[in-house]
Amino acid sequence: MVQLDGKHTGKYLRSQILEILKDYNIGIENVFSITCDNGANMLSTVKDLQKTFPNNLIMESENADGLEEDQEESNILSNILNAFKNSVNLITCAVHTMQLSVTDVTKSKDTEIREITKVAKACRKMSYKNDFGNGSHVLPPLYAKTRWGGAFLMIQHFSKNFSFYVEMGKKHSELDLSKNWQFIHDFTEAFEPVFSATTKIQEKHVGLSDFYLAWLDTIRKVNLVSNPLAVELSNTLTTRLNTLKENMPLKSALLLDPRFNFHKSNVFTLNERVEIRQFIKTTHKKLCDISSRINETPLSDSPNNNTNAGEEDELDDFLTDMFGGALSAASSSTSQKECSLEEQLIMLDVSPRQPHSLDVWKYWTDRRLTHPELYDIATLIYTIPSNQVSIERAFSALALLLTSERSAFNNDTLQNIFIARVNKPILHSSPEQEESLSETINLKSEKSSDSS
Template identity: 25%
Template structure:
């Protein structure tokens, strides 16, 4: 207060420095009253300053247990799982949080400059675990190619069934997500796949199946992996033709080419949708959805608490189904709006949604992460029966497409083998299909024995002895034919040895029980049942690109992108 006044000692008066007014005496009460009345802003400023001074930041001392490894894991998750740019680690706010932790643990700070070296170390650790996992095993792969921000990425996943005393489960691992720099020919993709699997010590002889879409480059890849040939499989890689037909001309040797089940079902529906009258009706619905998504109509829908219908992607029939389903929900509302002129045949739309509801539900089931191969056949058969029992004319058209493709599906001995080894459905096979399945299963059994003895040949005598104790006592000197007699007999008589199981039975648990009696038969079943029915895990892996390959990290190097994706996908 005295900052704004001074005192004339001779006259015993105080003078305001702001306005010059003289006040009697040198009393703080007079001074304060004057400032309140004449200069309120000064008092308010003074009160604010005093209040701020009185505010003391109260800090709490907290204690929690952590470790350098735990902090390292969390930081790696930030740049992989969360997809944060490296510069986030250099931000002031982040450093204020973690610097005290670094100091307490005696750690070197983790910054944008050293984070990749830590990610690469984690990548190598995960790869070592996978190398141990796949040694001497028959494996199934899933492959696909996707593009984001002008970068083409090849994804390769491994799928297998692992069994121990406590549990039996399907294991899915990402072997590689690598950027492609040349035209996606079958030869080039084959070269990149070999580079990926060789890093884990996996040989072509260990690959039982490859699941992919029906693209010509993927078909050719499996062909040349089988034959190890470099001559062109297709006369003209740019020729537009029906590659579904080409897929059936592939002569399979050791590696089984498996059609993605979800993609196959999508093609069934797609062929129905492209019929002239059906495609015309869908186009009319699509135009209405575009109208409803304009700014004016969107505002009207929002005002009436109505959902704005989605617009479908022509190549994805699921989105078409959902678009029409959402339109039906707006039927009554649109009938009250004379400003919206529609040529919609609502009865047709309702017939369409009813016809493809079961197919949509089947697609959702096929997208489950861990699906044994024979369960695809169960889902497929259930959909077929639903179509057969329906009088819906669109469902009958779908049934025709299902039956057309089913004949092709059941020519695949990998699928026949999985069905045969599943007591829930193996009674549905014909005698000839069972014959094809058993012949293929015997070939697989022979390959398993070859891999097993090849693995033993590089082991120490003690580790080989332990393997014998864990399975069935065998002598390496015995002829292979003698060792296969038992498994061949079990394969031939499998459908007679085990009674039918209900459809809701746990097939993995069933073979866990079988393993106690016949470990070789259980291992054989694990190979064919682990065949991936879909590419779902690869497609989900591609979604991770949106987290890591963003606008803020569009210039990330190919090597760093591969490492970040690999650690992210194998840490989930």
């Protein structure tokens, strides 16, 4: 993370990124993907972002400075992607795209949300202190601009405390929500699955096929709700997911995942399968060109948590209706005969379907010896983050480090502390990795001393 002093043109941003990669001895040919707020059709998505993202759930007066900041951020991302679009794959942030799905529905419900927010603010008046100050009832939560999850929690609060607020509305006209109760109940029912899914896919690491599965499960749950908001939400979730699915790394993740690609699966057409196989073979060739395959110890722990078994039957039935196939018990592949990459790809299409609770990371680490080429591709594809939440967390970490009391830090000191902070889990889990990271930090410090 560096401070940008020049004009944010594509050429300038490219030079800054290449300089950072150079510090860690990484060439641009080693960068496989960029995960960001923008999709494959970059310019179109940036325009959509600028039109819809800043203002949809803002209940306050519009903030011109905030709008300029959002547009400036979009322009920065656009310039970065323009500079690298010929050499890397672009991954749309799943969390942001799901938020845009919500925006597609809520942008026409601004009046209702403003009215509910007005009541939530009115509850904070001193005249109602006794009603909320005795511990029996809490104030309805307010929320930050552009974060629809806060709006959902506020509306959900009113729904959960329906009886209390009905009585309050009878006593105080400014707290009367009688015209809004149907909307409150419909909104809470329709958007609860999306709120839960958004929380789930913001976990430490959610791979591409796991996010796709979580999104499908969200559509399934929304479809169980019978109200106009749910119908509209289901349609936009489906539309945006279909757009995301046009991304080739995501298609590859689904092709390599036996929960989606199996005997007689209809996830892909024949032409799509040919295209995806070619992408996988091209990617493998690039890996081979960069370096010989690195023999790593298979990971015993998966970066993903398994789905709870409580709804396995329902979700698997839903997936069966969508894609066909019959579930098969997981089988070990250690006894299978080693075969070429082309043969391995073809075998994927005749593999038995696995339940949605399958740990796909472990599935491929178990096949490291029998399917070495596909193992390389799978561990690359499933390492790609489906969202940029880690970057947001990094910004938060930086804000905690760069306080007014520590404003005298020079760039190198701040960078070293920051690296140690965001890599704390690695440092705690592996002394070898800690030593390697320390050597990297020392090398960067030595370079800085030499140059000064």
